Structure formats: structure tokens, C-alpha cells
Amino acid sequence: xxxxxxxxxxxxxxxxxxxxxxxxxxxxxxxxxxxxxxxxxxxxxxxxxxxxxxxxxxxxxxxxxxxxxxxxxxxxxxxxxxxxxxxxxxxxxxxxxxxxxxxxxxxxxxxxxxxxxxxxxxxxxxxxxxxxxxxxxxxxxxxxxxxxxxxxxxxxxxxxxxxxxxxxxxxxxxxxxxxxxxxxxxxxxxxxxxxxxxxxxxxxxxxxxxxxxxxxxxxxxxxxxxxxxxxxxxxxxxxxxxxxxxxxxxxxxxxxxxxxxxxxxxxxxxxxxxxxxxxxxx
Amino acid sequence: xxxxxxxxxxxxxxxxxxxxxxxxxxxxxxxxxxxxxxxxxxxxxxxxxxxxxxxxxxxxxxxxxxxxxxxxxxxxxxxxxxxxxxxxxxxxxxxxxxxxxxxxxxxxxxxxxxxxxxxxxxxxxxxxxxxxxxxxxxxxxxxxxxxxxxxxxxxxxxxxxxxxxxxxxxxxxxxxxxxxxxxxxxxxxxxxxxxxxxxxxxxxxxxxxxxxxxxxxxxxxxxxxxxxxxxxxxxxxxxxxxxxxxxxxxxxxxxxxxxxxxxxxxxxxxxxxxxxxxxxxxxxxxxxxxxxxxxxxxxxxxxxxxxxxxxxxxxxxxxxxxxxxxxxx
Numbered sequence: 001x002x003x004x005x006x007x008x009x010x011x012x013x014x015x016x017x018x019x020x021x022x023x024x025x026x027x028x029x030x031x032x033x034x035x036x037x038x039x040x041x042x043x044x045x046x047x048x049x050x051x052x053x054x055x056x057x058x059x060x061x062x063x064x065x066x067x068x069x070x071x072x073x074x075x076x077x078x079x080x081x082x083x084x085x086x087x088x089x090x091x092x093x094x095x096x097x098x099x100x101x102x103x104x105x106x107x108x109x110x111x112x113x114x115x116x117x118x119x120x121x122x123x124x125x126x127x128x129x130x131x132x133x134x135x136x137x138x139x140x141x142x143x144x145x146x147x148x149x150x151x152x153x154x155x156x157x158x159x160x161x162x163x164x165x166x167x168x169x170x171x172x173x174x175x176x177x178x179x180x181x182x183x184x185x186x187x188x189x190x191x192x193x194x195x196x197x198x199x200x201x202x203x204x205x206x207x208x209x210x211x212x213x214x215x216x217x218x219x220x221x222x223x224x225x226x227x228x229x230x231x232x233x234x235x236x237x238x239x240x241x242x243x244x245x246x247x248x249x250x251x252x253x254x255x256x257x258x259x260x261x262x263x264x265x266x267x268x269x270x271x272x273x274x275x276x277x278x279x280x281x282x
Numbered sequence: 283x284x285x286x287x288x289x290x291x292x293x294x295x296x297x298x299x300x301x302x303x304x305x306x307x308x309x310x311x312x313x314x315x316x317x318x319x320x321x322x323x324x325x326x327x328x329x330x331x332x333x334x335x336x337x338x339x340x341x342x343x344x345x346x347x348x349x350x351x352x353x354x355x356x357x358x359x360x361x362x363x364x365x366x367x368x369x370x371x372x373x374x375x376x377x378x379x380x381x382x383x384x385x386x387x388x389x390x391x392x393x394x395x396x397x398x399x400x401x402x403x404x405x406x407x408x409x410x411x412x413x414x415x416x417x418x419x420x421x422x423x424x425x426x427x428x429x430x431x432x433x434x435x436x437x438x439x440x441x442x443x444x445x446x447x448x449x450x451x452x453x454x455x456x457x458x459x460x461x462x463x464x465x466x467x468x469x470x471x472x473x474x475x476x477x478x479x480x481x482x483x484x485x486x487x488x489x490x491x492x493x494x495x496x497x498x499x500x501x502x503x504x505x506x507x508x509x510x511x512x513x514x515x516x517x518x519x520x521x522x523x524x525x526x527x528x529x530x531x532x533x534x535x536x537x538x539x540x541x542x543x544x545x546x547x548x549x550x551x552x553x554x555x556x557x558x559x560x561x562x563x564x565x566x567x568x569x570x571x572x573x574x575x576x577x578x579x580x581x582x583x584x585x586x587x588x589x590x591x592x593x594x595x596x597x598x599x600x601x602x603x604x605x606x607x608x609x610x611x
Contacts (some may be wrong), residue, residue, distance in 0.1 A: 079538035118297045121589055123540030127304070133574050134308050154537060160516045185395070207427070218548055219559075220566040233432060237552055242438045242450065252440060254432025266420075276334060278488050 003024040006274065015270030022263045026256075030080050033073025038193050042227040053248055060248035063239050068232075070247055075253060079210050079260065080229075082144045086209030089148025091202045094155025101156070102163030103186070113160070120153040132221040133190040139222050142254055143216065147209045162197055166190050196275040200268050207264040211241055229253040283597055290593045294586045301582045305575050306355045310348075310427050328468070364579070365572030369564055375576035380559060385453055386557035389474065390546045393481035394535075401489025402531055408490070409497035421495070425487025430545030434480035434552040441476060448476050451554040477553045480548055492534055496527035528601055536592045539585050547581075 010016060025192075038056075039046045041245065043066060049060040059068035101112040125151050132138060166172065175185050216222055217230020218237075234252040236242070241250040339345050346354070358364075365374035408418045425433075442450035454460065454470045500506060500523035511521045547559025554560060558577055565573035 091465060114296075115295070117293055118300050120537070121294065121297045121540075121586060122301055122544050122582055123585055125540065125544035126578050126585075129562070129566070130304065130308055130578045131573065151358055211429055215431075215544055215548055218429075218431055219551065219563055233435065237431075237435065240551075243445050245439070247439055250435050251432075254429060254435060257432065258424060258428040260427075262423045265423050265427055277283070 002240065009250070009274045013274055016268050016274065019263045019267030023267070026076065026260060026263075027080065029073060030076040033076065034070070034162060035197065037070045037073060039067045039070045042066065042074040043181075050244070050246065052246075056174070059252055060246070062235070062241070062246070062249045063244075068252065071227050071232055072229070072256065075232055076256060078140050078226060078228040079213065079222070079257065081140060082147065082213040083206040083260075085141065085144035086147035086151065086213065087202060088192040089145065090151040090205045090209065091155060091203035093148065093196065094201070095198060096207075097152065098156035098159025099163050101168055102160035103190075109160075112156070113255050116153045116156045119150070119267040120157070124150050124212060125219075126214055128212065129219065129221060132216060136224075138221070138224050140226060140228070143223060144209070145215055145276060147212050147216075149206060151208055151212065158201065159194070162194055163190070166193055196271070200271055200275075203264050203268050203271070207261040210257060210260060221241045229257055242258035286597065287590075287593060288566075290590065294590055298582065298586055302356070302359065302579065303590075305579055306352060307564065309575070310351075324533050353479055354568050359579075367570055367572060367573045369561075369568040369570040375572050379558065379576055379580050382557050382561050384446075385555060386559065388548060389477050389481065389550070389555065389557065390543070391547070393478055394487060394542060397482045397485035398489055398531075398535060402485040402493045402528060404486070405493025406492035406497050406520065406527070407417035409494040410501060415494070419491070421444050422487040422490045425484055426491060427487075428484055429548070430481060430484050431548035432582065432595060433484050434549045436479065437476050437480045438552060450476060453556055473553075473555075477549055480552075481542075481548055484545065486540060488538070489531065489534075492531055493527060495532055497523050500524075500526050529596075532592060532596050532599065536589050539588055539592075543585060 028173050045065045047061050047065045049063045049065040053060045101109040175189050214230035218234045222231045237251040367375050438450040441447045481484045550559035551556045551563050562577040
């Protein structure tokens with residue numbers, strides 16, 4: 001697919017445009033939010049407790065009188081950061097392991113796939129819990145690293161399948177016959193054909209990392225300092241926000257997460273239509 | 283077929299071995315030495331430090347050489363000894379887990395099986411129907427994108443607090459004691475509805491999307507085209523497409539198991555449902571490491587068994603695997 005062709009379909013795909021708009025808005029909110037909020041510190045006690053949304057508190061306050069909007073924009077920052085770092089790391093590891101296994105084959109493949117299959121069966125959250133529980137101090141960065149190092153197995157398997165099918169194609173054989181160097185074959189012939197796929201994998205990993213972090217935060221293993229959407233939900237549950245009918249505290253943070261992840265999925269479907277002509281609705 | 287299942291079983295055994303090793307390694311070799319950290323929390327009470335130090339030395343067997351510690355860990359495991367819970371002292375961890383397990387299973391199993399059955403049907407039904415598809419797809423995407431526990435919070439708020447239809451905490455009313463009376467069973471089911479539905483609905487979205495995509499793919503396949511050119515009815519072609527599309531969905535079920543289990547654990551916390559997830563959170567909040575480690579092992583054991591059952595099921599529904607391993611193809 002040429003660049004021009006790509007741009008043509010990209011700009012005409014409603015799903016992708018919609019997703020870009022929503023993600024753009026959320027990123028904007030995460031970057032600018034902390035500055036436009038009247039309160040600086042998400043943990044500061046700035047008003048009365050139990051306040052529904054109002055002019056002073058755009059999204060209300062929690063039981064202790066902390067401002068929900070301020071917490072939300074700080075939490076959004078954390079979530080996007082974890083998604084970016086954790087998602088990238090998982091994609092890179094999965095890409096490397098899957099590619100080496102598929103391209104080299106032989107005992108390296110057997111060994112790597114055995115390791116991948118083992119990690120794949122172990123539930124990521126269980127693994128995250130056992131690691132995070134023994135870390136006395138946890139930051140957002142550490143959390144992203146643990147998520148990245150545990151979320152790659154399915155990517156490795158998928159990439160391996162791709163590499164296996166690509167390396168036996170005619171154009172790769174042709175490059176081999178003409179004595180091109182292996183590295184040139186990898187980066188010149190195979191990688192360009194995988195890039196669209198890898199990009200879509202990254203989007204899924206991005207969403208997956210955000211969901212994993214939310215789960216960890218909710219279960220009580222979030223960052224020991226700082227604010228995140230998962231921590232907001234955990235506190236809301238621990239302090240009976242649901243029973244007290246404080247929807248602005250218990251519902252809003254999760255709605256933002258759902259919006260992010262749903263948008264990523266929609267973007268993925270849209271990109272699939274762009275890269276895969278069979279699926280286009282034209 | 284036997285060869286296929288043996289191969290799978292060996293992988294699962296290795297995985298279990300690996301998981302137990304992680305469970306043993308992490309408290310001992312994690313940077314920052316978690317056991318020292320635990321002890322240091324009591325530093326203001328020098329008398330307590332001594333007691334706790336000796337307790338942990340004994341409990342983790344820290345005074346013995348490493349390989350012996352490791353063997354002892356396995357020996358204790360085979361005796362079903364997972365240590366003593368600190369949070370529910372002096373109950374053994376194995377007993378605490380055994381008591382919570384039924385609550386987790388009774389929500390998780392029906393939710394997984396029913397959402398798989400219904401989600402696949404729904405996905406197959408909406409595929410390639412332009413209007414219905416455009417309407418249903420955003421709903422499915424929203425469902426599957428929601429964190430399980432957040433969807434639980436949403437349902438609890440809507441149906442439990444706003445409309446007051448269902449209770450939102452516990453597995454049965456506090457005034458009751460578990461028994462096989464009608465009154466108790468009705469009360470139990472009444473409390474079960476919300477945790478079950480939140481798991482069921484979130485999973486439903488995922489299965490429906492997966493099935494929809496697979497059906498679209500299968501309807502493009504050569505065999506479908508051929509059937510169409512023969513003049514076969516749409517419903518017949520769809521039936522064949524469904525039978526082919528269900529296979530990757532079953533594989534997907536195995537891959538999704540971890541996420542699903544994690545989802546059910548967090549959902550239990552929302553509804554204070556006394557399953558594994560709820561006691562796991564209590565363990566975390568109270569730094570009850572034996573309880574956390576015990577839950578970890580149990581979750582993995584459960585997922586491994588479920589994986590193996592799915593493998594057996596896969597062999598039953600896909601004749602190709604059965605034949606390829608007995609050399610008939």
C-alpha cells in the first residue's frame with residue numbers, strides 16, 4: 001500500500017477519525033487538565049465532602065472533600081502513561097521474541113515458544129499481584145514495567161505466526177537467492193509487511209496495559225504515591241460511594257477508562273478496514 | 283489424540299512447576315528484601331521484632347540452606363500446607379481458600395459458560411446484517427472495553443441503589459445461616475444476580491465481537507462461495523460458517539481465562555462477595571503474604587485445570603486434531 005493510498009483510506013474511515021478525535025481530546029485533557037483545574041493537588045482537601053457536581057467542583061467532591069475533577073485529570077495522566085510505557089514495552093518484547101522464534105526456527109523457536117506458552121497460561125493479574133505485593137514502594141513507572149514484562153506472550157505468538165508465513169513468501173526467497181544480507185532481508189522485505197500488524201498490536205497492548213493497571217490499583221496494589229483512575233475506584237468502593245449514591249465518584253473514573261479502551265478497539269477495527277481491503281465498506 | 287493431550291498435560295505440569303517456583307522465589311529474592319521490610323514495620327516494638335523475626339525465620343525456613351528451603355516448600359505444598367493466615371489468624375490458608383472457593387466458582391462458571399454460548403449466537407446473528415450490526419457493535423465494544431469491576435459498580439448503583447431491585451453486598455443476608463432451605467436458596471440467588479450479570483455482560487461483548495468477525499471471514503471463504511453458487515440457503519451456509527468459526531473462539535476462551543478470572547476476583551470486591559477475590563484483597567490490605575501466595579497458587583491451578591478441560595473439549599469438536607495425531611489424515 002502506498003502512502004497516498006493509505007492517506008486516502010485513512011481520511012475516509014469514520015471509525016478511525018472518530019477514535020482520533022476522542023483520543024486527542026482525552027490526551028488534551030490529561031495534559032491541560034491539571035492547569036485549568038482550580039485546585040492543584042489531587043489529594044488536597046478543598047471543600048465540603050459529599051458534594052455533587054457544581055460550579056466550584058465540576059465533578060463534585062468525595063467523602064473527604066477532595067475535588068474529583070482534579071483527581072480525574074491526574075488519574076488520566078497516569079493511565080495514559082502506563083498505557084504508553086507498558087504497552088510499548090509489551091509490544092517490543094513480544095515482537096522481538098515472536099520474530100526471532102518464527103524467523104530462526106529450530107530449537108530457539110521450541111525454547112522461546114515453550115517459555116511463551118508457560119507465561120501465557122499464568123493469568124497476568126495473578127503474576128502482577130505476586131510481584132507487586134512484595135514491592136514496598138511502587139511508582140507508576142515500576143507498575144508500567146511490570147505490566148510490560150508480563151503482557152507480551154500473546155503478541156509473541158501472533159508475531160511468530162506472521163513471521164512464519166512471511167519468510168516463505170516468493171519475494172523473500174527471491175531476496176535470498178540474490179544473496180541479500182539477512183539483516184537487509186529482515187528490515188527491507190519482512191518488517192515493512194508487518195508494520196501495520198504491529199501497530200494494531202500496540203493499540204491492543206495500550207488498552208490492555210491500562211486495564212491491567214486499573215485492576216491492580218483497584219485490588220490495592222497501585223502506586224503508593226500519586227493518583228490513578230483505579231485508585232479512585234478503589235477508594236470509592238472502600239468508602240461505600242455506591243451505597244451513598246455518589247455516582248460522580250464511583251462511576252466517572254471507570255467511564256473514562258471504558259471510553260479510552262472502547263475507542264482503542266474501534267480504532268483497531270477501523271485500521272483493520274484500512275489495511276485489509278476485504279473488510280472495507282465501500 | 284492421546285499424544286496431543288499428553289503433550290498439553292506436560293506443558294501444564296511445567297507451568298505449575300514454574301508458578302510454584304515463582305511463588306517461592308519472589309518473597310526471597312525480590313529487591314528490597316520484603317521479609318526484612320515486613321519485620322522493620324514493627325521496629326518501634328523491639329520485643330515484637332524478636333518474636334516476628336523468629337516466626338518468619340521458622341515460617342519461611344530461612345535458617346536452612348536454599349535448596350533445602352525449596353524442597354521443604356514443595357513438601358509442605360503436597361501436604362496441602364500453605365501456611366497460616368495472619369489476617370484470619372490462626373486459620374490455615376488452605377482452609378480459608380477452600381471456604382471461599384465455592385463462592386467464586388458459583389459466580390464464575392455459569393457466567394463464563396452462558397456468556398460463551400449466548401455471545402457466540404448473538405455475534406453470529408448480527409454478522410453481515412448492516413443495520414443490526416451498526417447498532418449492536420458499539421454496544422458490544424462498550425461492554426468488552428469496560429473493566430469488569432467498574433461494570434459491577436455501574437450495575438450496583440443503577441439496579442441496587444437507584445432502583446433498589448437487588449442487594450449489593452454479601453452472598454446472603456446477614457441474618458441468615460447457610461442451609462438447604464428454600465428461603466436460603468432464594469436469598470442466595472437474589473444476592474447472586476448482580477455479580478453474575480456484570481461478569482456475564484462484559485464477557486458477552488467480547489465473544490459476540492469475536493464471533494461476528496470470524497463469521498464475516500468464514501462467509502468470504504471458498505467453501506461458502508461454493509455453497510452459495512450451488513444455491514444453498516443462507517441459513518445452511520451460516521450453519522457451516524458457525525461450525526468453523528467456533529473453533530478459534532474455543533481457543534480464545536482458553537486465552538481469555540486469565541483475564542476472566544481476574545475480572546471475577548475484582549467483581550467480588552465490589553459486591554463484598556466472599557470468594558477468593560475478596561479474601562485476596564483482605565490479604566493485600568493486611569499484608570498477609572501467606573494468604574496472597576496461597577491465592578496465587580490456587581488461581582493458577584484453577585486456570586491450568588480449566589485449560590486442560592478446554593483442550594479435551596477442543597479435541598471433541600475438531601475432528602482434524604483427533605485425526606492428525608492418530609495419522610488418519
